[in-house]
Amino acid sequence: MKKNPVWSLNESFYGSSFEKSKTPSLQWGLEINPLNTPINKMGVTVSNSCTPPTDSDIPFPTEFPTLYTHLVKTSSGVKEVPVRLPADNEIAIVDWVNFTIGLETLGSAFFEPVTDENIDEVCRSAIHVLDDHLEYIFGFSSTAKNQSGRNFYKQSYVLGRDMGQICIGGQRNTILVMLSGKGCSFASEGWERRLYTFLTTIAKRPKLTRIDLAHDDFSGEKISVDWAEAQDTNSEKGTGFQNGARKPNVEHKGNWKRPNGRGRTLNIGSRESGMYVRVYEKGRAEGDPEDNWQRAEVEFKASDRILPFEMLLAPTEYFMGSYPCFAELKNDLQPAKIEALKKNASITMTAALAIIKHQYGKYITFFSKIFEDAELIQLISHSDQLAFPKRMDSAILTAMRM
Secondary structure, X not given: OOOOOOOOXXXXXXXXXXXXXXXXXXXXXXXXXXXXXXXXXXXXXXXXXXXXXXXXXXXXXXXXXXXXXXXXXXXXXXXXXXXXXXXXXXXXEEEEEEEEEEHHHHOHHHOOXXXXXXXXXXXXXXXXXXXHHHHHHHOOOEEEEOOOOOOOOOEEEEEOOOOEEEEEOOXXXXXXXXXXXXXXXXXXXXXXXXXXXXXHHHOOOOEEEEEXXXXXXXXXXXXXXXXXXXXXXXXXXXXXXXXXXXXXXXXXXXXXXOOOOOXXXXXXXXXXXXXXXXXXXXXXXXXXXXXXXXXXXXXXXXXXXXOOHHHHOOHHHHHHHHOXXXXXXXXXXXXXXXXXXXXXXXXXXXXXXXXXXXXXXXXXXXXXXXXOHHHHHHHHOOOOOOOOOHHHXXXXXXXXXX
Protein backbone atom coordinates (compact mmCIF):
# COMPACT_ATOMS: atom_id res chain seq x y z
CA MET A 1 0.00 0.00 0.00
CA LYS A 2 1.31 3.43 -0.95
CA LYS A 3 2.59 5.46 1.97
CA ASN A 4 0.77 8.70 2.76
CA PRO A 5 3.14 11.59 2.21
CA VAL A 6 2.63 14.89 3.98
CA TRP A 7 3.29 18.09 2.04
CA SER A 8 4.97 21.35 2.91
CA LEU A 9 6.47 24.36 1.17
CA ASN A 10 9.91 24.27 2.73
CA GLU A 11 13.21 25.20 1.13
CA SER A 12 14.63 21.73 1.79
CA PHE A 13 12.07 20.30 -0.60
CA TYR A 14 11.85 22.92 -3.29
CA GLY A 15 15.31 24.47 -2.95
CA SER A 16 16.18 27.73 -4.63
CA SER A 17 16.41 26.51 -8.23
CA PHE A 18 14.30 24.58 -10.71
CA GLU A 19 16.13 21.33 -9.88
CA LYS A 20 13.88 19.03 -7.82
CA SER A 21 15.20 16.71 -5.16
CA LYS A 22 15.36 13.10 -6.31
CA THR A 23 13.78 11.93 -3.07
CA PRO A 24 11.46 14.76 -1.98
CA SER A 25 10.09 14.48 1.52
CA LEU A 26 6.73 15.99 0.53
CA GLN A 27 6.38 17.30 4.09
CA TRP A 28 3.32 19.43 4.74
CA GLY A 29 4.81 20.71 7.96
CA LEU A 30 1.92 19.40 10.06
CA GLU A 31 0.59 16.09 11.29
CA ILE A 32 -2.41 14.91 9.31
CA ASN A 33 -4.59 11.96 10.24
CA PRO A 34 -4.63 9.14 7.68
CA LEU A 35 -6.96 10.16 4.86
CA ASN A 36 -9.60 7.53 5.45
CA THR A 37 -12.14 7.03 2.70
CA PRO A 38 -15.68 7.96 3.75
CA ILE A 39 -18.93 6.31 2.68
CA ASN A 40 -19.18 5.67 -1.08
CA LYS A 41 -15.52 6.67 -1.57
CA MET A 42 -16.27 10.32 -1.00
CA GLY A 43 -15.40 13.02 1.52
CA VAL A 44 -17.05 13.92 4.76
CA THR A 45 -18.75 17.12 5.76
CA VAL A 46 -16.53 19.66 7.47
CA SER A 47 -17.28 22.75 9.44
CA ASN A 48 -14.23 24.84 8.63
CA SER A 49 -12.76 25.41 5.17
CA CYS A 50 -9.42 26.58 6.58
CA THR A 51 -8.32 23.33 8.25
CA PRO A 52 -7.97 19.76 7.00
CA PRO A 53 -10.98 17.55 7.81
CA THR A 54 -10.78 14.95 10.56
CA ASP A 55 -13.03 12.14 11.60
CA SER A 56 -14.31 14.26 14.49
CA ASP A 57 -15.66 17.07 12.30
CA ILE A 58 -19.26 17.97 13.07
CA PRO A 59 -21.63 17.27 10.14
CA PHE A 60 -23.77 19.95 8.55
CA PRO A 61 -26.61 20.77 11.00
CA THR A 62 -29.86 19.06 10.07
CA GLU A 63 -32.04 21.48 12.02
CA PHE A 64 -31.84 24.05 9.21
CA PRO A 65 -33.20 22.23 6.15
CA THR A 66 -34.51 25.36 4.40
CA LEU A 67 -33.07 26.77 1.19
CA TYR A 68 -31.30 30.08 1.63
CA THR A 69 -29.11 32.42 -0.39
CA HIS A 70 -25.62 33.24 0.83
CA LEU A 71 -24.00 36.30 -0.75
CA VAL A 72 -20.38 37.41 -0.38
CA LYS A 73 -18.95 40.81 -1.24
CA THR A 74 -15.78 40.52 -3.34
CA SER A 75 -13.50 42.92 -5.20
CA SER A 76 -15.40 42.08 -8.38
CA GLY A 77 -18.83 42.58 -6.85
CA VAL A 78 -21.33 40.58 -4.82
CA LYS A 79 -21.24 36.84 -5.56
CA GLU A 80 -23.45 33.96 -4.53
CA VAL A 81 -22.28 30.88 -2.64
CA PRO A 82 -24.05 27.64 -3.65
CA VAL A 83 -26.80 26.49 -1.30
CA ARG A 84 -26.05 23.49 0.91
CA LEU A 85 -28.70 21.19 2.41
CA PRO A 86 -28.26 18.46 5.04
CA ALA A 87 -28.26 14.86 3.82
CA ASP A 88 -28.36 11.48 5.50
CA ASN A 89 -27.47 9.50 2.37
CA GLU A 90 -24.87 9.94 -0.35
CA ILE A 91 -26.80 10.63 -3.55
CA ALA A 92 -24.19 12.48 -5.62
CA ILE A 93 -20.56 12.28 -6.69
CA VAL A 94 -18.00 14.72 -8.08
CA ASP A 95 -17.90 14.10 -11.83
CA TRP A 96 -15.64 16.92 -13.04
CA VAL A 97 -13.42 19.47 -11.32
CA ASN A 98 -11.27 22.37 -12.51
CA PHE A 99 -9.04 24.26 -10.10
CA THR A 100 -6.27 26.82 -10.31
CA ILE A 101 -3.29 27.42 -8.05
CA GLY A 102 -0.59 30.07 -8.05
CA LEU A 103 2.70 29.02 -9.61
CA GLU A 104 4.40 30.05 -6.36
CA THR A 105 2.75 27.01 -4.73
CA LEU A 106 5.60 24.95 -6.15
CA GLY A 107 8.32 26.88 -4.32
CA SER A 108 10.31 30.10 -4.23
CA ALA A 109 12.01 29.28 -7.53
CA PHE A 110 8.69 29.98 -9.26
CA PHE A 111 8.03 33.42 -7.75
CA GLU A 112 9.36 35.22 -10.82
CA PRO A 113 6.91 36.04 -13.66
CA VAL A 114 6.87 33.75 -16.68
CA THR A 115 8.29 35.44 -19.78
CA ASP A 116 8.70 34.42 -23.42
CA GLU A 117 12.38 33.77 -22.71
CA ASN A 118 11.99 31.44 -19.72
CA ILE A 119 8.56 29.88 -20.33
CA ASP A 120 9.83 26.51 -21.56
CA GLU A 121 12.20 26.04 -18.64
CA VAL A 122 9.71 27.26 -16.04
CA CYS A 123 6.82 25.14 -17.33
CA ARG A 124 8.93 22.01 -17.63
CA SER A 125 10.29 22.43 -14.11
CA ALA A 126 6.88 23.33 -12.65
CA ILE A 127 5.22 20.26 -14.15
CA HIS A 128 8.07 18.13 -12.81
CA VAL A 129 7.35 19.35 -9.25
CA LEU A 130 3.56 19.38 -9.65
CA ASP A 131 3.54 15.75 -10.80
CA ASP A 132 4.48 14.56 -7.29
CA HIS A 133 1.40 16.23 -5.83
CA LEU A 134 -0.91 15.00 -8.60
CA GLU A 135 0.41 11.45 -8.35
CA TYR A 136 -0.33 11.39 -4.62
CA ILE A 137 -3.74 13.06 -4.93
CA PHE A 138 -5.13 11.25 -7.98
CA GLY A 139 -2.84 8.28 -8.57
CA PHE A 140 -1.64 9.63 -11.91
CA SER A 141 0.21 12.68 -13.22
CA SER A 142 1.14 14.26 -16.57
CA THR A 143 1.93 11.84 -19.37
CA ALA A 144 2.51 13.97 -22.48
CA LYS A 145 2.82 17.56 -23.64
CA ASN A 146 0.26 18.89 -26.10
CA GLN A 147 1.37 20.74 -29.20
CA SER A 148 -0.43 23.89 -28.08
CA GLY A 149 -1.85 25.59 -25.02
CA ARG A 150 -5.44 25.45 -23.78
CA ASN A 151 -7.86 27.85 -22.12
CA PHE A 152 -5.67 30.90 -22.82
CA TYR A 153 -2.61 29.25 -21.26
CA LYS A 154 0.51 29.02 -23.41
CA GLN A 155 1.28 25.34 -22.73
CA SER A 156 -0.74 22.27 -21.77
CA TYR A 157 -0.16 18.66 -20.77
CA VAL A 158 -2.26 15.49 -20.78
CA LEU A 159 -3.23 14.31 -17.30
CA GLY A 160 -3.02 10.52 -16.95
CA ARG A 161 -4.43 8.46 -19.82
CA ASP A 162 -6.83 11.14 -21.07
CA MET A 163 -8.01 11.80 -17.51
CA GLY A 164 -7.82 15.58 -17.95
CA GLN A 165 -5.50 18.45 -18.78
CA ILE A 166 -2.90 20.64 -17.07
CA CYS A 167 -2.57 24.20 -18.40
CA ILE A 168 0.34 26.48 -17.57
CA GLY A 169 1.99 29.69 -18.75
CA GLY A 170 0.24 33.03 -18.31
CA GLN A 171 -3.10 33.81 -16.67
CA ARG A 172 -1.58 35.67 -13.71
CA ASN A 173 1.10 33.00 -13.21
CA THR A 174 -1.40 30.27 -12.36
CA ILE A 175 -1.75 26.59 -13.20
CA LEU A 176 -5.10 25.14 -14.25
CA VAL A 177 -5.78 21.46 -13.56
CA MET A 178 -8.82 19.92 -15.23
CA LEU A 179 -9.96 16.50 -14.01
CA SER A 180 -12.56 15.02 -16.36
CA GLY A 181 -15.42 12.68 -15.52
CA LYS A 182 -13.23 9.76 -16.55
CA GLY A 183 -10.46 11.08 -14.32
CA CYS A 184 -12.84 11.36 -11.36
CA SER A 185 -13.93 7.75 -11.89
CA PHE A 186 -10.43 6.28 -12.09
CA ALA A 187 -8.65 8.49 -9.56
CA SER A 188 -7.38 6.70 -6.48
CA GLU A 189 -9.89 6.11 -3.71
CA GLY A 190 -10.24 9.13 -1.41
CA TRP A 191 -8.89 11.67 -3.92
CA GLU A 192 -11.56 14.23 -3.01
CA ARG A 193 -10.29 14.61 0.53
CA ARG A 194 -6.64 14.67 -0.54
CA LEU A 195 -7.38 17.41 -3.07
CA TYR A 196 -9.33 19.37 -0.45
CA THR A 197 -6.41 19.18 1.97
CA PHE A 198 -3.94 20.23 -0.71
CA LEU A 199 -6.04 23.25 -1.75
CA THR A 200 -6.74 24.42 1.80
CA THR A 201 -3.32 23.69 3.32
CA ILE A 202 -0.62 23.88 0.68
CA ALA A 203 -1.77 25.70 -2.44
CA LYS A 204 -1.26 29.44 -2.91
CA ARG A 205 -4.16 31.38 -4.45
CA PRO A 206 -6.27 28.20 -4.80
CA LYS A 207 -9.63 28.43 -6.53
CA LEU A 208 -12.27 26.00 -7.73
CA THR A 209 -13.37 27.24 -11.14
CA ARG A 210 -15.73 24.41 -12.05
CA ILE A 211 -17.19 21.37 -10.35
CA ASP A 212 -19.85 18.98 -11.66
CA LEU A 213 -21.98 16.94 -9.26
CA ALA A 214 -23.89 13.93 -10.59
CA HIS A 215 -26.61 11.52 -9.47
CA ASP A 216 -27.22 8.18 -11.21
CA ASP A 217 -30.35 6.07 -11.41
CA PHE A 218 -29.59 2.73 -13.10
CA SER A 219 -33.26 1.81 -13.52
CA GLY A 220 -34.70 5.26 -14.27
CA GLU A 221 -37.40 4.77 -11.62
CA LYS A 222 -36.69 7.94 -9.60
CA ILE A 223 -35.18 10.32 -12.15
CA SER A 224 -35.33 10.43 -15.94
CA VAL A 225 -35.48 12.95 -18.76
CA ASP A 226 -39.28 12.66 -18.68
CA TRP A 227 -39.26 13.24 -14.90
CA ALA A 228 -37.10 16.33 -15.42
CA GLU A 229 -39.38 17.57 -18.20
CA ALA A 230 -42.40 17.24 -15.89
CA GLN A 231 -40.54 18.98 -13.05
CA ASP A 232 -39.87 21.95 -15.30
CA THR A 233 -43.31 22.05 -16.92
CA ASN A 234 -45.24 21.93 -13.65
CA SER A 235 -42.90 24.05 -11.56
CA GLU A 236 -43.69 27.23 -9.74
CA LYS A 237 -41.33 29.45 -7.77
CA GLY A 238 -39.42 27.31 -5.29
CA THR A 239 -40.25 24.00 -7.00
CA GLY A 240 -38.80 21.95 -9.85
CA PHE A 241 -35.93 23.83 -11.47
CA GLN A 242 -37.28 27.28 -10.63
CA ASN A 243 -35.25 28.97 -7.91
CA GLY A 244 -36.26 32.53 -8.80
CA ALA A 245 -39.24 34.31 -10.23
CA ARG A 246 -38.36 33.46 -13.83
CA LYS A 247 -38.27 29.97 -15.27
CA PRO A 248 -34.85 28.91 -16.59
CA ASN A 249 -33.93 28.33 -20.21
CA VAL A 250 -34.64 24.80 -21.48
CA GLU A 251 -33.08 22.86 -24.37
CA HIS A 252 -34.12 19.45 -25.69
CA LYS A 253 -31.52 17.34 -27.46
CA GLY A 254 -32.14 14.04 -29.22
CA ASN A 255 -35.37 12.71 -30.69
CA TRP A 256 -38.03 13.62 -28.13
CA LYS A 257 -40.99 13.20 -30.46
CA ARG A 258 -40.06 9.68 -31.57
CA PRO A 259 -37.26 8.36 -29.32
CA ASN A 260 -34.86 6.23 -31.37
CA GLY A 261 -32.74 4.63 -28.65
CA ARG A 262 -29.81 7.01 -29.10
CA GLY A 263 -30.58 8.92 -25.95
CA ARG A 264 -32.27 12.19 -25.06
CA THR A 265 -30.96 15.12 -23.02
CA LEU A 266 -32.73 17.93 -21.21
CA ASN A 267 -30.55 20.98 -20.48
CA ILE A 268 -31.73 23.47 -17.88
CA GLY A 269 -30.20 26.96 -17.60
CA SER A 270 -27.36 28.56 -19.52
CA ARG A 271 -23.79 27.32 -20.00
CA GLU A 272 -22.60 30.89 -19.41
CA SER A 273 -24.20 31.07 -15.97
CA GLY A 274 -22.80 29.67 -12.74
CA MET A 275 -25.23 26.73 -12.52
CA TYR A 276 -26.37 24.46 -15.34
CA VAL A 277 -28.22 21.13 -15.38
CA ARG A 278 -28.03 18.16 -17.71
CA VAL A 279 -30.42 15.23 -17.33
CA TYR A 280 -29.82 12.54 -19.92
CA GLU A 281 -30.25 8.89 -20.81
CA LYS A 282 -26.71 7.79 -20.12
CA GLY A 283 -27.15 4.11 -20.91
CA ARG A 284 -28.51 4.90 -24.36
CA ALA A 285 -25.93 7.62 -24.93
CA GLU A 286 -23.19 5.05 -24.22
CA GLY A 287 -24.59 2.75 -26.91
CA ASP A 288 -27.29 0.48 -25.46
CA PRO A 289 -30.73 1.49 -26.84
CA GLU A 290 -32.49 -0.70 -24.24
CA ASP A 291 -30.64 0.48 -21.14
CA ASN A 292 -32.53 2.94 -18.93
CA TRP A 293 -29.59 4.33 -16.94
CA GLN A 294 -30.43 7.98 -16.25
CA ARG A 295 -28.07 10.66 -14.97
CA ALA A 296 -28.59 14.18 -13.59
CA GLU A 297 -25.58 16.52 -13.52
CA VAL A 298 -25.28 20.00 -12.07
CA GLU A 299 -22.38 22.03 -13.44
CA PHE A 300 -21.21 24.82 -11.10
CA LYS A 301 -18.84 27.48 -12.42
CA ALA A 302 -17.08 30.35 -10.70
CA SER A 303 -18.25 32.85 -13.32
CA ASP A 304 -20.78 34.49 -11.01
CA ARG A 305 -20.38 32.66 -7.70
CA ILE A 306 -17.83 31.39 -5.19
CA LEU A 307 -17.35 27.62 -5.15
CA PRO A 308 -16.42 26.44 -1.62
CA PHE A 309 -13.75 23.76 -1.33
CA GLU A 310 -16.23 21.79 0.81
CA MET A 311 -18.06 20.91 -2.41
CA LEU A 312 -15.36 18.26 -2.88
CA LEU A 313 -16.29 16.64 0.43
CA ALA A 314 -20.07 17.12 0.51
CA PRO A 315 -21.27 16.80 -3.10
CA THR A 316 -24.64 15.45 -1.99
CA GLU A 317 -25.43 18.50 0.13
CA TYR A 318 -24.62 20.95 -2.65
CA PHE A 319 -26.37 18.82 -5.28
CA MET A 320 -29.56 18.78 -3.19
CA GLY A 321 -29.29 22.52 -2.62
CA SER A 322 -28.94 23.39 -6.30
CA TYR A 323 -32.59 23.00 -7.35
CA PRO A 324 -35.75 22.26 -5.32
CA CYS A 325 -36.56 19.02 -7.15
CA PHE A 326 -33.18 17.49 -6.25
CA ALA A 327 -33.88 17.98 -2.54
CA GLU A 328 -36.69 15.45 -2.97
CA LEU A 329 -34.11 12.75 -3.75
CA LYS A 330 -32.71 12.77 -0.21
CA ASN A 331 -33.77 9.16 0.44
CA ASP A 332 -32.12 7.79 -2.69
CA LEU A 333 -28.63 6.29 -2.87
CA GLN A 334 -25.86 6.90 -5.36
CA PRO A 335 -24.62 3.58 -6.82
CA ALA A 336 -21.12 2.62 -5.73
CA LYS A 337 -18.41 3.90 -8.04
CA ILE A 338 -17.22 0.42 -8.94
CA GLU A 339 -20.75 -0.56 -10.03
CA ALA A 340 -20.99 2.49 -12.27
CA LEU A 341 -17.59 1.72 -13.78
CA LYS A 342 -18.55 -1.87 -14.50
CA LYS A 343 -21.91 -0.91 -15.96
CA ASN A 344 -20.39 1.74 -18.20
CA ALA A 345 -17.67 -0.67 -19.37
CA SER A 346 -20.22 -3.41 -20.06
CA ILE A 347 -22.40 -1.09 -22.17
CA THR A 348 -19.38 0.19 -24.09
CA MET A 349 -18.12 -3.33 -24.83
CA THR A 350 -21.57 -4.56 -25.88
CA ALA A 351 -21.94 -1.61 -28.26
CA ALA A 352 -18.45 -2.18 -29.70
CA LEU A 353 -19.14 -5.88 -30.30
CA ALA A 354 -22.41 -4.99 -32.04
CA ILE A 355 -20.50 -2.67 -34.39
CA ILE A 356 -17.93 -5.37 -35.18
CA LYS A 357 -20.67 -7.94 -35.83
CA HIS A 358 -22.62 -5.58 -38.07
CA GLN A 359 -19.66 -4.34 -40.11
CA TYR A 360 -17.31 -7.33 -40.17
CA GLY A 361 -19.38 -10.29 -38.95
CA LYS A 362 -19.66 -11.91 -42.37
CA TYR A 363 -15.90 -11.71 -42.92
CA ILE A 364 -15.21 -13.25 -39.51
CA THR A 365 -17.69 -16.07 -40.19
CA PHE A 366 -16.05 -16.78 -43.56
CA PHE A 367 -12.47 -16.81 -42.27
CA SER A 368 -13.43 -18.92 -39.25
CA LYS A 369 -14.06 -21.77 -41.72
CA ILE A 370 -10.43 -21.54 -42.87
CA PHE A 371 -8.39 -20.67 -39.78
CA GLU A 372 -8.35 -21.91 -36.22
CA ASP A 373 -9.79 -19.45 -33.70
CA ALA A 374 -6.47 -18.49 -32.12
CA GLU A 375 -4.83 -18.06 -35.54
CA LEU A 376 -7.72 -15.95 -36.82
CA ILE A 377 -7.58 -13.64 -33.79
CA GLN A 378 -3.85 -13.19 -34.33
CA LEU A 379 -4.34 -12.44 -38.02
CA ILE A 380 -6.98 -9.75 -37.51
CA SER A 381 -5.48 -8.18 -34.38
CA HIS A 382 -3.48 -4.95 -34.51
CA SER A 383 0.29 -5.37 -34.63
CA ASP A 384 0.67 -3.05 -31.64
CA GLN A 385 -0.60 -4.97 -28.61
CA LEU A 386 -0.89 -1.72 -26.63
CA ALA A 387 -3.10 -0.03 -29.23
CA PHE A 388 -6.71 0.47 -28.14
CA PRO A 389 -9.62 2.26 -29.85
CA LYS A 390 -10.18 5.63 -28.21
CA ARG A 391 -13.51 4.49 -26.83
CA MET A 392 -12.12 1.14 -25.64
CA ASP A 393 -9.00 2.23 -23.80
CA SER A 394 -7.20 0.46 -20.97
CA ALA A 395 -9.50 2.14 -18.42
CA ILE A 396 -12.43 0.11 -19.76
CA LEU A 397 -10.34 -3.06 -19.51
CA THR A 398 -9.44 -2.18 -15.92
CA ALA A 399 -13.10 -1.65 -15.02
CA MET A 400 -14.13 -5.00 -16.48
CA ARG A 401 -11.50 -6.78 -14.38
CA MET A 402 -12.65 -5.20 -11.09
